[in-house]
Amino acid sequence: MGCGNSKMLPEASKKGYVSVVQSLVAFSKANHDDGGPKKHSAKQRGPWFSTGVKNHQPLSNCQQQIPRDGRQRDKAAKYKDKFDPRVTARYDIKALIGRGSFSRVVRVEHRATRQPFAIKMMEVEAPEGREVCASELAVLQRVSHANVIQLIEVFQLPQRVYMVLELATGGELLDRVISRGHFTERDATQALRMVLAGVGYLHSLGISHRDLKPENLLYYHPGADSRLLVTDFGLATFCRTWCLRTTCGTPEYLAPEVILRRTYSCAVDMWAVGVIAYIVLSGSMPFEDDSRTRLYRSIIRGKYSFNGDPWSSVSNLAKDFIQHLLAQDPATRLTADQAIHHPWVVTMAASSSMRNLHRSISQNLRQRASRSSSRCPSTTASSYDANGVRPGRLMPLEKNQVQDLD
Ligand SMILES: Nc1ncnc2c1ncn2[C@@H]1O[C@H](COP(=O)(O)OP(=O)(O)OP(=O)(O)O)[C@@H](O)[C@H]1O
Numbered sequence: 001m002g003c004g005n006s007k008m009l010p011e012a013s014k015k016g017y018v019s020v021v022q023s024l025v026a027f028s029k030a031n032h033d034d035g036g037p038k039k040h041s042a043k044q045r046g047p048w049f050s051t052g053v054k055n056h057q058p059l060s061n062c063q064q065q066i067p068r069d070g071r072q073r074d075k076a077a078k079y080k081d082k083f084d085p086r087v088t089a090r091y092d093i094k095a096l097i098g099r100g101s102f103s104r105v106v107r108v109e110h111r112a113t114r115q116p117f118a119i120k121m122m123e124v125e126a127p128e129g130r131e132v133c134a135s136e137l138a139v140l141q142r143v144s145h146a147n148v149i150q151l152i153e154v155f156q157l158p159q160r161v162y163m164v165l166e167l168a169t170g171g172e173l174l175d176r177v178i179s180r181g182h183f184t185e186r187d188a189t190q191a192l193r194m195v196l197a198g199v200g201y202l203h204s205l206g207i208s209h210r211d212l213k214p215e216n217l218l219y220y221h222p223g224a225d226s227r228l229l230v231t232d233f234g235l236a237t238f239c240r241t242w243c244l245r246t247t248c249g250t251p252e253y254l255a256p257e258v259i260l261r262r263t264y265s266c267a268v269d270m271w272a273v274g275v276i277a278y279i280v281l282s283g284s285m286p287f288e289d290d291s292r293t294r295l296y297r298s299i300i301r302g303k304y305s306f307n308g309d310p311w312s313s314v315s316n317l318a319k320d321f322i323q324h325l326l327a328q329d330p331a332t333r334l335t336a337d338q339a340i341h342h343p344w345v346v347t348m349a350a351s352s353s354m355r356n357l358h359r360s361i362s363q364n365l366r367q368r369a370s371r372s373s374s375r376c377p378s379t380t381a382s383s384y385d386a387n388g389v390r391p392g393r394l395m396p397l398e399k400n401q402v403q404d405l406d
Contacts, residue, residue, distance in 0.1 A: 102129035147198030170219025184354035200336030267330035274325025283364030310360035
């Protein structure tokens with residue numbers, strides 16, 4: 001969301017780059033000869049593989065009718081040049097979906113099956129891009145869950161890695177909240193249950209996402225019954241216990257222990273879920289400040305409130321849910337499993353008549369978006385420097401800044 005979304009990358013690994021990014025074209029010959037990707041379990045995948053489609057649902061009409069105007073075609077033609085012929089032999093490049101700091105995501109169609117997918121093309125020549133790509137691949141190759149984006153296959157070349165992913169066409173979580181005319185606590189719990197199911201699964205594998213935010217939660221299709229998918233594993237890492245120390249993430253979503261550079265665990269994701277729950281229920285951020293130092297200070301002091309619209313209309317149980325996620329002490333913070341069984345989540349699922357919070361939420365979201373665009377109008381898809389990095393991207397906290405906060 002706006003200027004606050006500059007992301008902090010982990011410090012460069014001292015060990016060099018994760019070996020998964022290799023100078024090799026990564027698809028098996030066998031899969032070239034057949035009609036489509038083969039089906040393997042997540043565990044069977046090696047660093048180079050060509051797997052089959054998992055969790056594949058029939059496409060809705062909306063998915064099949066993505067508009068193709070001249071501009072989109074031009075863009076697609078431009079990006080086709082960046083695709084290795086071995087990728088385009090298998091996939092027809094249709095349109096550019098968006099750009100990330102080190103990536104471009106395009107909509108493609110599998111030539112043999114005509115099934116749509118997304119290809120995330122990552123530049124891996126620069127060290128940062130290589131690190132982000134390696135983290136993302138290491139996780140994606142191991143996961144298979146209805147609420148986590150599914151990797152289909154990967155092509156690895158010296159300069160670029162192409163990840164074929166299931167295509168999410170239902171938009172980001174908050175876009176859907178705005179586009180609905182009606183939004184209740186029950187709707188919020190339905191979305192959060194899916195987030196918690198995905199996050200709980202990741203945590204059960206010892207994976208910490210470390211960059212959970214509404215922009216990384218995509219609906220699989222535009223229908224009301226769509227799955228919600230956790231995406232963007234560029235900062236994800238493996239960690240079973242209190243083993244992490246790297247400062248990375250998106251400032252507004254950072255847990256206090258990350259800012260204070262204490263060892264941390266998967267509980268940092270649960271803090272982020274608390275921030276997301278606050279946003280989904282109100283359209284505003286619990287912690288926000290133009291000054292990063294003040295922002296961090298308010299996070300480590302736990303300074304947020306339930307004042308203003310629509311909080312007076314929100315149930316105490318919902319507030320209790322948020323409070324137990326935005327717990328300063330990570331040891332007392334709800335786990336994903338506890339959160340999904342919190343009384344708010346459980347009782348809301350069964351409740352029917354609920355207050356419509358839509359007006360206040362969308363008003364707050366719009367106000368925030370216009371404030372952000374007037375503060376940093378350059379945060380658009382085309383605003384990247386020569387290295388493809390968004391201006392304002394944060395590097396890890398300086399030591400003196402941390403001392404200030406302590
Ligand atoms: N599988 C997918 N299906 C549909 N859209 C996708 C998919 N993966 C990513 N996108 C969209 O493509 C765009 C670029 O995503 P990407 O993950 O590369 O970068 P980002 O998360 O936006 O930026 P950054 O890498 O700086 O965090 C985003 O708008 C994202 O929603």
